[in-house]
Amino acid sequence: MSFIQRRGLVGLSVPTAPREPAQGVNEDRDILRLSESERIEDKFDFLAKLHETGSHTRVYHARCRATGADMIIKMRGKRFVAGEEIVWRSLLTRMLNLETHHHVLGLHNVMEDENAYYIVMERCNGGELFDFLQCESDVPERECKRIMREILQSVDHIHASGLLHRDIKPENIMFHDTTSDPSTPTPIQQKKTVKLIDFDSCAEYSPRTGKPKHVVGTIGYIAPEALKGDYSPSSDLWSVGVILYILMTGDMPFEPDIYHETPDDTRCGSDTMNSIYQRLKGAHIDFECEPWPSFPQAADLCQKLLAFNPGDRSPSAREALNHPWLRA
Numbered sequence: 001m002s003f004i005q006r007r008g009l010v011g012l013s014v015p016t017a018p019r020e021p022a023q024g025v026n027e028d029r030d031i032l033r034l035s036e037s038e039r040i041e042d043k044f045d046f047l048a049k050l051h052e053t054g055s056h057t058r059v060y061h062a063r064c065r066a067t068g069a070d071m072i073i074k075m076r077g078k079r080f081v082a083g084e085e086i087v088w089r090s091l092l093t094r095m096l097n098l099e100t101h102h103h104v105l106g107l108h109n110v111m112e113d114e115n116a117y118y119i120v121m122e123r124c125n126g127g128e129l130f131d132f133l134q135c136e137s138d139v140p141e142r143e144c145k146r147i148m149r150e151i152l153q154s155v156d157h158i159h160a161s162g163l164l165h166r167d168i169k170p171e172n173i174m175f176h177d178t179t180s181d182p183s184t185p186t187p188i189q190q191k192k193t194v195k196l197i198d199f200d201s202c203a204e205y206s207p208r209t210g211k212p213k214h215v216v217g218t219i220g221y222i223a224p225e226a227l228k229g230d231y232s233p234s235s236d237l238w239s240v241g242v243i244l245y246i247l248m249t250g251d252m253p254f255e256p257d258i259y260h261e262t263p264d265d266t267r268c269g270s271d272t273m274n275s276i277y278q279r280l281k282g283a284h285i286d287f288e289c290e291p292w293p294s295f296p297q298a299a300d301l302c303q304k305l306l307a308f309n310p311g312d313r314s315p316s317a318r319e320a321l322n323h324p325w326l327r328a
Contacts, residue, residue, distance in 0.1 A: 028097055029096040029109075030096070031093065031096075031110045031111070031112055032110065032112070033112055034111055038113075039113075040111065040118050043065055043111075044064055044065060044073060044120075045062060045063045045065060046060045048060065048061045055077075056076060056077035056079050057075070057077070058075050059072060059073070059074050059075075060072070060073045060074075060075065070125075071108065071120055071121065071122065071123055072121045072122070072123045072124075073118055073120055073121075075116050075117070075118055075119075076116060077115060077116050078114070078115060078116055078117070091200075091202055091203075092107070094204070095199050095202070096109070098158075098161055101153075101154065102153075103150045103154035103157070103194050103195060104154045104157055104195065105121055105124065105174065105195045105197040106121070107121055108120045108121060108122065122176075124175065124176040124195050125176060126175025126177050127174070128171055128173065128174055129147070129171075129173040129175070129243070130169075130170035130171045130173075133170055133246060133250070137250065139247050139248075141295060141298070144244070144247045145325070147247060148243075148247070148301075148326060149321065149326055150194035151173060151196065151243065152240065152317045152318075152320050152326075153317075153321065154194065154195070154196035155196070155236055155237070155317040156316070156317035156318045156321065158196070158202070159316070159317055162204055163199075163202050163203070163204060163205065164202065164203050164204075164231055164232070164235065165199065165236050165239075166202065166203060166216045166217050166235070166236070167198065167200075167216065167218055167239075168196070168236055168239035168240060168243070169218050169221045169239065169242075170243060170246070171218075172196065172197050172198045173195070173196060173197070173243075174194070174195045174197050175194060175195070176193055176194075176195050201216045203231070205231070205232065205233065209231075211228075211230065211268060212231070212268060213229075213267060214266045214268060215227055215229070215263070215268055215273055216231075219259050219263060219276075220242065220259060221238075221239040221242050222235075222238075222239070223235040223236075223238035223239065224277050224280045224281065224308055226238075227268065227269075227273040227274070227276055227280075228268055228269050228273070228274075228277065229268030232310060233317070234310035234315075236317075237305050237313050237314055237316075237320065238306060238313065240317075240320075241253075241302055241305025241306040241313075244298070244302045244305060245285070248292065248295065248302070249289060249290075249291070249292070251289075253285045254285070255283070258276065258279040258280060259276060263276075280308065285303075285306060287299045287302070287303065295325075297323070297325035297328070298325050300323070300325070301314070301323045301326070304320070304323070305320065
């Protein structure tokens with residue numbers, strides 16, 4: 001079954017679980033509180049609604065009135081379960097102060113009023129990786145390498161900053177045309193660069209980080225151990241491995257019957273999640289289909305990223321970047 005036919009599967013997300021507040025966050029930049037006389041519409045013209053999740057999160061294409069710059073604004077209403085808003089503010093503060101990286105979509109600023117938070121971001125103009133995969137029937141090896149390098153560079157950056165993404169998937173990878181960007185190297189080597197986006201599901205990580213109560217991420221991309229609540233940098237690398245498999249073959253690495261259950265019980269270690277875990281454990285990934293036999297080094301990297309046991313995977317994004325296939 002093709003990747004395009006699996007759209008209903010990969011779009012099935014499970015909710016972000018509340019986490020403990022971040023510790024030791026650099027608070028050089030903080031959330032800006034709008035005064036009673038200020039409205040977000042005074043600062044931005046809202047041009048189009050791009051996405052809506054439930055009744056309290058909407059994403060808009062907007063234009064800054066002061067600079068004329070095109071932006072993306074995610075508006076989230078202030079309706080949180082007990083304790084969740086503290087975690088949300090902590091994550092936003094952490095992301096505001098994350099060191100700039102060419103392949104990570106940073107936050108320009110975050111504003112709030114009494115009703116909502118407004119997350120202001122750069123507008124990527126090159127489309128989603130998901131759309132690219134729908135349109136391209138055969139992605140050249142060189143382009144696969146380029147996309148994988150940039151994804152792994154973005155993942156390495158957030159991991160080095162003590163964060164896990166926990167929802168890496170084609171819909172959360174954008175292309176951005178850098179032709180007119182003065183920071184683009186000269187001569188221009190590429191016009192569209194990869195940007196990792198959407199950090200709503202991010203969490204701080206250390207070996208002592210406790211388990212979440214609920215599975216976070218998108219079915220089809222969640223690492224097996226994460227179904228039991230054991231998130232680590234290796235869990236993000238599994239998701240990258242799924243994307244590499246799709247880039248090379250146009251298919252998901254696993255048959256859809258592995259995920260046939262609707263995950264109505266998203267608790268870590270629930271019967272539903274344990275069933276998926278066991279099916280993944282016994283599943284076979286086909287590395288004999290085309291074009292893998294012609295690209296053995298690419299297959300080797302993908303196998304390292306999709307090893308069932310996290311300890312058998314590539315030990316880090318940085319190590320994966322040093323794989324012979326990506327160095328060639």
